[in-house]
Amino acid sequence: MDHFMRVAIDEARQGLAEGGIPIGSVLVHRGVLLGRGRNRRVQLGSAVLHGEIDALDNAGRHEASVYRESVLYTTLSPCAMCSGAILLFGIPKVVIGENQTFMGEEALLRSRGVEVDVVQSPECIDMMQAFIAASPALWHEDIGK
């Protein structure tokens, strides 16, 4: 498995160990990790700190040119907010752990020229499906359902 997807999964597992929703993400610029994060709805009582938003936040401030040479890794297909962040910053490529449990805005991303690479990792699928089976209300809260 790609090293950076491994880091994203490690973030997701850390979130799970904290009692959180197991979704992790990493922002990578030209092969260098800029920021890593995980969903922290439970840990920080935050509705907006999805894994991707947390990774972008932890990466700090950058000029547009940095994002335009970056790749965002995420263990789960990105929701509308996180896909919107990808579009806002002009991140040209996203690598997704899986989209079987949840299908985010991949079609919108592709329609705007973003390269979308879905790994369909059994580890990511098992992790999310076990979590949702155990905590369906928390999962629905996170995706506004």
Next chain:
Amino acid sequence: MDHFMRVAIDEARQGLAEGGIPIGSVLVHRGVLLGRGRNRRVQLGSAVLHGEIDALDNAGRHEASVYRESVLYTTLSPCAMCSGAILLFGIPKVVIGENQTFMGEEALLRSRGVEVDVVQSPECIDMMQAFIAASPALWHEDIGK
């Protein structure tokens, strides 16, 4: 002017006084203010705390049913990330201070059934245009340009 747009403008002006980007936002549920926020890129070194994201964050965690009866106010047309957050949570209406300085993803929002009400407030326009004239690099950083 609508009371809640007034609060959003007050948030924007507070951000400006802090050296930040003057965009404010308020989340309102059935006439009750749930959260207020402002762009805090400069203040917290955050790439993701746009006004709308900050307001949603400050509102705390809510079930989907709350968002579906809420209105988001923002002083400036919402970017792709903030529009995505509106779609994620199923917020049915957004009231926008102005879209002359920056046109966000209003067409996407409308295409998904969100009611988009643009006030075109001269106060909002003047505030943003004066800010951008004074700090063009910071503004471009905020919108990934």
